[in-house]
Amino acid sequence: MSDTSVLDELPGELLMWVLIISELLVFGAGLVAFLSVRATDPDGFAQAQSALHRTGAGINTIILITSGFLAALAHQLRLAGSRGRARMALISAASLGVIFLWVKGLEYASKAAGGISWETHPFFTFYYLLTGFHAAHVVAGILLLLLVACYDAPRNIETGVAFWHMVDLVWLLLFPVIYLLQ
Amino acid sequence: MKDQQLHIAWGSLMALSLGSTLLSQPGIWALWPVAAGVGALVLAWLKARIVLSRYLGLAAAPSWQRGFEISLALFCLLLLGLYLLPHYPG
16 A cells, blocks of 8 residues: 555645645636626726736736746756756746736836726726736745745745746736736 | 756747737737637636646646646636627527
């Protein structure tokens, strides 16, 4: 009889996976609620959505997947014993996270300048709630990447990087639903 | 080898994201809203699969990967159904 359970197959920390699944469920519920409310007012949602900057969101997608690549590379580099290069990759990944937030900030600022708030239309209530909650996770992820760049045991890096990939994964699902589906 | 897989994953994600960016052109949605919606969600599904298997390392845990992929596919189908609802109200 084997001593290993199916849980042992999961790469990295089990608790991080519990967090990842919890976060995916929360964001998933938010996206389902968004599309459910949209079904009651598709024209209003389409009109509100036209105020969004799709190109900026597309650029942010490229920024996040590249950041995720650097974070994953950092773990590989650390396992190979290249501590300095692993740290540089983690700091680069975190820097791309800061650029993501800067682009997001520009987007929010342009909405505010146009008089658009979370009360303007239910679309924007969901927009600010979902993208704002995601941005808060980006902030947490940046801090976590910098933390594991300092305390760079391979296990620490694997855990911090897994959180960052969750942030990446959530954005890949948020982007088409909020910005593209018309 | 793992580095090479990571580079391939990143390249695939970039290519799929380019596809999503092309889909962001408003003219496409005016002409083919249903096809564009299906395309946007399929691209998101493919990208999410790559992140799960290569970035998060589930390729090394096939049973978990299968579970996540089935859940992800069902979730994307739910999103697609909700998106299509106003297009086929009857």
